[in-house]
Amino acid sequence: MATLGLVEYEDASPEVRAVYDEIMAVRKVDWINNFWKALARDPKTLRRTWESIREIMGPGELDPLTKELIYVAVSATNQCGYCIASHTAAARKAGMTDGMFGELMAVVGMANETNRLASGYQVEIDQKFLPQ
Amino acid sequence: MATLGLVEYEDASPEVRAVYDEIMAVRKVDWINNFWKALARDPKTLRRTWESIREIMGPGELDPLTKELIYVAVSATNQCGYCIASHTAAARKAGMTDGMFGELMAVVGMANETNRLASGYQVEIDQKFLPQ
Amino acid sequence: MATLGLVEYEDASPEVRAVYDEIMAVRKVDWINNFWKALARDPKTLRRTWESIREIMGPGELDPLTKELIYVAVSATNQCGYCIASHTAAARKAGMTDGMFGELMAVVGMANETNRLASGYQVEIDQKFLPQ
Amino acid sequence: MATLGLVEYEDASPEVRAVYDEIMAVRKVDWINNFWKALARDPKTLRRTWESIREIMGPGELDPLTKELIYVAVSATNQCGYCIASHTAAARKAGMTDGMFGELMAVVGMANETNRLASGYQVEIDQKFLPQ
C-alpha cells in the first residue's frame, strides 16, 4: 500500500470492511469515496469519524439538507477543495436546487465579508447580544 | 467622534439616518446595533453592506432561519466573536431552538474536523464528485 | 515573572534591553508595546522577529503606509485582535486617513467574500492567469 | 449547462450579457474570466458582486495598485488559489513590479507569523492602541 494510498475494499481488513459495509448500507450507495479509503489507513480514526458523522448527520431537529448546506458553508470558508466537492454533491442529492446553491453561496460570501468588517472596525458586542 | 467610534442616530448625517431608518423598518426593531454604527463612519460601506444583506437575507428558496444558521456556521469557523453573538441572537429570533443550536454546532465542529483530515491525508477528489 | 508575563525594561536582561533600545530608536518612540514584552520571554524569538520586521517594514519599493495597510488587511482576515489594534494605530501614524481606512476595510471585506465564492463555485483558474 | 458549468457569452441571458458588457467596458478587456462565468449561474449574485467590486476597486483615496495588493494579501492568507492567480495578474497589470511583489509577500508572511505569536503568547492590547 502506498504511503498516502487508499485502502480498497478488496485489500481491507475485516475491521475496515465492516465500516465500509455500514457506510454503504446507511447511505444506500454501492461505493466508498476516497475520504474513507484514506482514513482507513488508521482504522481507529475511520471508525470514530464515521460514527460521529453518522450520529451528527442523522435525523434530528435540523433536516439532512440543512445539515449538508452548513457543511458546504464551512468547507467553502476553509477552502477545502475535497470537502466542497463531496458535500456539494451530497447537498444536491439531499435536494439542493440551483437556486438554493446560489443563495447558500451568497450568504457564505456575505458572512465572510462582514466577519472581517466587524473585526477590522473593532466592533464591541452589544449588551443585547450577550447571553442573559 | 472617536477614531473607532460609533455613529449614534442623533449625530448621524441624513444619509446615514436613512439607512438606519430602513434597517429598523425592515427588521422591525427600534434600535441600531454596534456593527452598523461602526460602519456608519464610512457611509458608502454602510449603504452597500446593508443593501447586500437585505437582498441576501431576504425571502428566497432558503428560509430566513436556514440563512441565519449558515451565518453562524461561517462566523464560528472564522472565530468572529461579534458575529457569533449577533447572528446567534438573530437565529434564535428566527426560531432556532436549543436542539437546533446543538445540532448546528455539532455539524460545524465535524466539518472543521473533516476539512483538515481531507487536506492532511491529501485526499484526491473522486471522479464522481467532479461537475459533469 | 508570571508564566505569561511581560518583560519590563527594568527587569530585562542586557540582551533583551538591546533589542528594546533598538526598537525605540528605529521607531522613534519612548515605550515598548506588549507584543515585544511578551516575546522577550524567549530572547531568540524576540531578536529574530524584530530583525525580520525591521528589514521587511523598512524602506523599499512599497512605502511604509502601504505596508501597514497590508498588515492590517492580513490581521483583520485572521481575526487577530491585538494585531488589528496595533497595526491600525501604526497605519494611522504612517498617514492613513479615515477615508483610506474605509476603503481598506471595503477591499478586505470584498476579498474575503469573493475568496469563498471562487472556492464554493469551484472555479478553475483561467489559462491567462497562469504564470507564463 | 453543466451543474458547475460556466456561462459563456453566447449562451447568456440579456441580463447576464449586460453585466459582461459592463465588466469588459470598465476594465477595458475583451474577455470574461471564469469567476464571472461561474457566478452567472446566479444572475443576482453576479450583478451584486460586480457592482460592489466596481464601487470598491474604483478610484478613491487608495490607488488601484494598492487595492490590488491588499486583495492579493487577503487571498494568499486565505489560500484561495483562484484569487491569488487572478489578482496577482491584476496587480501586475496595475503596475506591480517584481520588487513590489517580493515585498508584498514578505509583509503577508510576517503578518501571518506575528498574528499567531500575538495570539499564542496571549498578548493583551496596550491601552495606547485602544480607540480614544
Next chain:
Amino acid sequence: MATLGLVEYEDASPEVRAVYDEIMAVRKVDWINNFWKALARDPKTLRRTWESIREIMGPGELDPLTKELIYVAVSATNQCGYCIASHTAAARKAGMTDGMFGELMAVVGMANETNRLASGYQVEIDQKFLPQ
C-alpha cells in the same frame, strides 16, 4: 439555565454527571472547566466530544505532551482564545517548559508564514513530495 449558560454539576442530569465524573477521574482533577459545562447543554455532543478526546489524547505512539503541543499549535493558528488558554495550561501540566513553549511558538509562527509564501508564490508541489 441561561441561554448560553453553563451546566454546573449540581444542576446536571445523571447523564451529564456521568460524563463529568469520568472526565475528573481520567484527568485526575476535581473540577470541570467551562468548555464541558457549555457543551453539557447538548448532552449528546458532550458525550461524543469527550469520548473522542479521551481516545485521541490517550496513550499512543505520540506522548501526551506532544499531543498537547499540537493542540496549542492548531488553536493559535485558528486564533481560538479559549483553546489557547486551556491547552497551554494542559501542556504545562504535561511537562512543557518555558523553552519548549518558545520553540513551539517559533515553529507555529514560521509555519504560518511559509504557508502563505508557498501559496502566494503559487509554488507547485515537487514530484519527490508526491505520495509514491
Next chain:
Amino acid sequence: MATLGLVEYEDASPEVRAVYDEIMAVRKVDWINNFWKALARDPKTLRRTWESIREIMGPGELDPLTKELIYVAVSATNQCGYCIASHTAAARKAGMTDGMFGELMAVVGMANETNRLASGYQVEIDQKFLPQ
C-alpha cells in the same frame, strides 16, 4: 525567467547559490525544492526565510520530529497543499511512522473541531486558565 518561475541552480546569482549550497549542506540533500526556487526570485526573502527556518527547526528543547509534526499540524489547518506535502515528507524522514501520522491527524482534526465548539458556544476562559 518566467514571472512566477523557479530559479534553477545553474541560473542563480552567487548570492542565491550560497543559500542553496547551505540548504543542501545543512539538510544533507543534493537537490533544492520548488519552495526555495520560487523564493529565490527575491533573494532577501530567500536568505531571511532560510536563516529563520535553520534557527527555528534546529536542535533545541523540542526534537526535530516534534517540530515537523507541529509544522504539518499548522499546514493542514491552513489547507496549504504545498506545505502539507513537503512537511509530511520531512516528518517521515525525521522518523514519523504511519501510527504517528494517524495520531497527528486525529489531534489536528479534533483541535479544529473543539476550536469551533468553544467559539460557537461562546465559552468564557476559566480563571484557572488565566496566566497567574
